[in-house]
Amino acid sequence: MHIRKAVIFGAAGATGRPIARELLRRGIQVRVVSRNRGRLDRAFQGTGAEIAEADLKYGEAARRAADSCDLIFHCLGVPLNRFRDHIPLARSTVSAMRSTGARGLLVGSFWSYEPILGNPVSETHPRRSRTLLGRIRREQEDILQEAGAAVTILPDFYGPHAEAGLLNPALRAIDAGKTANWIGDLDAIREFIHVPDCAFPIVELALRESSYGERWHVAGPGPVTPRELLRMAGIRSGREPGARTATPFVLSLLGLINSDVRALKELYPLYLNPPILDTRKLRGLIGDYPVTSYESGIEQTINWIRKPR
Numbered sequence: 180m181h182i183r184k185a186v187i188f189g190a191a192g193a194t195g196r197p198i199a200r201e202l203l204r205r206g207i208q209v210r211v212v213s214r215n216r217g218r219l220d221r222a223f224q225g226t227g228a229e230i231a232e233a234d235l236k237y238g239e240a241a242r243r244a245a246d247s248c249d250l251i252f253h254c255l256g257v258p259l260n261r262f263r264d265h266i267p268l269a270r271s272t273v274s275a276m277r278s279t280g281a282r283g284l285l286v287g288s289f290w291s292y293e294p295i296l297g298n299p300v301s302e303t304h305p306r307r308s309r310t311l312l313g314r315i316r317r318e319q320e321d322i323l324q325e326a327g328a329a330v331t332i333l334p335d336f337y338g339p340h341a342e343a344g345l346l347n348p349a350l351r352a353i354d355a356g357k358t359a360n361w362i363g364d365l366d367a368i369r370e371f372i373h374v375p376d377c378a379f380p381i382v383e384l385a386l387r388e389s390s391y392g393e394r395w396h397v398a399g400p401g402p403v404t405p406r407e408l409l410r411m412a413g414i415r416s417g418r419e420p421g422a423r424t425a426t427p428f429v430l431s432l433l434g435l436i437n438s439d440v441r442a443l444k445e446l447y448p449l450y451l452n453p454p455i456l457d458t459r460k461l462r463g464l465i466g467d468y469p470v471t472s473y474e475s476g477i478e479q480t481i482n483w484i485r486k487p488r
Contacts, residue, residue: 180387181249182386183207183249184248185248185249186211186250186251188241188244188251188254188255189212189213189235189254190211190228190254191211191213191215191218192254193340193341194254194286195213195252196222197374197377198252198382199228201378201379201382202382205382210229210230210244210248211230211231212231212233212235212244214235215232235255235271237271238274238275240271241271241275242274242278247279248279249281249282251276251281251284252283252284253269253284253286253323253328259312262311262315266315269318272323273322273323273326273328282391283328284328284330284381285320286333286381287330288316289333290308291317292305292454293308293309293310293313294448294449298455299456299457300455301460302457302460312446327391327392328391329390329391329393329395330393331381331395331396332397334369334371334372334398334456335369335370335372336372337371337476338373338374338476344371345361345362346405347480347484349405349412350412350481353409353418353421354416357421358423359421359423361405361423362425362446363405363447363451364424365404365424367450367451367452368402368403368404368453369405370453371473371476372397372398373471373479373480376399376468380465380468381397389464390464395460396457396458397456397458399476400470400471400472406422407473408477412477
């Protein structure tokens with residue numbers, strides 16, 4: 180499948196940046212779009228990417244942003260206090276796909292899979308989430324997949340610009356000699372992906388006709404416990420790692436003053452019994468793909484955290 184020009188909605192976020200770099204590396208023209216022109220300029224000035232500012236919640240803005248493009252990457256992140264915006268944003272992307280004839284690809288999360296019925300979790304695992312956040316994710320996925328988009332599901336990610344996840348703030352705390360906060364079980368087997376690693380497999384999927392209208396799991400180097408990752412961070416930082424877990428009771432108290440914490444409390448069962456994503460379907464299509472070891476990913480992330488902004 181030939182892609183002449185791709186547009187990335189939400190390009191200034193953690194996943195949009197490496198996807199843009201991978202497309203440019205392959206000689207594909209790229210337009211990067213976000214509401215924040217300043218963030219786009221800082222991220223992409225001098226890269227060869229075309230920069231465009233737009234509020235993509237509005238269909239007309241999304242259609243203009245996708246004009247002359249063959250493919251739309253939907254990488255939009257939304258703060259928890261505006262999480263419902265995922266639905267109009269998904270509809271705007273579908274409107275842009277239909278207006279331009281472009282293909283679409285969603286970069287999504289695993290939240291719609293709660294409750295986890297058993298590991299590893301394949302793309303056919305039921306999506307019966309009892310949480311508001313999970314139901315919003317499921318509706319977002321359905322809107323785009325029913326329009327013919329490819330839907331990619333990632334585990335928790337960490338690394339450059341991945342501040343919305345759990346691991347980056349914990350690494351930042353340990354590197355500063357503080358106690359890391361964690362939601363869920365520190366000893367529960369789970370997985371993460373170093374966010375730059377998502378770009379190669381996602382772009383590979385985007386270039387294959389058979390990817391569209393399907394769900395695909397993109398994961399990292401395999402299962403690990405959060406406690407082991409924090410131990411690695413302590414070694415890298417030269418500090419004894421300290422961590423405390425936030426119980427449902429503590430989250431309830433914090434939720435009285437913080438709406439984001441109140442929303443995350445619903446997901447607590449998912450962080451006690453997290454999914455391990457089965458990637459056999461993806462590997463059957465594109466083969467093996469490069470991933471960063473946890474040791475190297477932790478080191479790279481701490482180095483990025485220490486850089487002056």
